[in-house]
Amino acid sequence: MKCPFCNFEESKVTDSRLSMDGRAIKRRRECLKCEKRFTTFETIDLTIQVEKRDKTFEDFKQEKLFGGIMAACRHTRVSHDKVKALAYHITADLMAEQIREITTKELGEIVMKHLQEIDTVAYIRFACVYKRFKDINQIVDAIDSVKFKNGCYCDLNKNNNKDEEKYGAKTK
Numbered sequence: 001m002k003c004p005f006c007n008f009e010e011s012k013v014t015d016s017r018l019s020m021d022g023r024a025i026k027r028r029r030e031c032l033k034c035e036k037r038f039t040t041f042e043t044i045d046l047t048i049q050v051e052k053r054d055k056t057f058e059d060f061k062q063e064k065l066f067g068g069i070m071a072a073c074r075h076t077r078v079s080h081d082k083v084k085a086l087a088y089h090i091t092a093d094l095m096a097e098q099i100r101e102i103t104t105k106e107l108g109e110i111v112m113k114h115l116q117e118i119d120t121v122a123y124i125r126f127a128c129v130y131k132r133f134k135d136i137n138q139i140v141d142a143i144d145s146v147k148f149k150n151g152c153y154c155d156l157n158k159n160n161n162k163d164e165e166k167y168g169a170k171t172k
């Protein structure tokens with residue numbers, strides 16, 4: 001990507017954003033020579049292929065990812081909007097990293113990593129499906145690892161945490 005100011009060929013990406021329809025990515029770049037900033041707009045013409053457990057492939061769809069996370073978050077304090085934002089965020093990350101192929105297992109791990117920071121119940125539910133726990137010890141390990149996380153939820157969850165402090169265990 002040549003710098004439009006000095007024609008130098010190397011630049012660093014300072015920000016990547018996915019367009020709302022998920023079909024294009026906007027990047028802020030900074031020229032490594034003159035340090036001027038410019039924006040590139042790249043259309044995504046290669047879809048991400050998801051390799052399923054039965055080894056067949058299907059096109060990655062943000063709506064499907066949303067549906068999967070939403071199912072785990074039903075009856076938890078994670079809102080529809082938060083799940084939508086999470087599905088968008090994960091999609092944008094995959095696009096930014098120019099991932100072309102991903103397995104359902106890898107995708108599940110990414111979702112779990114995020115859910116772990118957002119909501120314990122949703123995380124365990126999702127983990128039960130995606131990790132396919134082999135024995136009770138694995139479930140205990142998963143619960144232990146989220147216990148450590150308590151009290152350090154990410155920003156997304158700050159308001160909900162305040163509610164929980166106010167109402168205590170009665171909300172559950």
Ligand SMILES: [Zn+2]
Pocket residue numbers: 003004005006007008031032033034035036
């Ligand atoms: Zn330049």
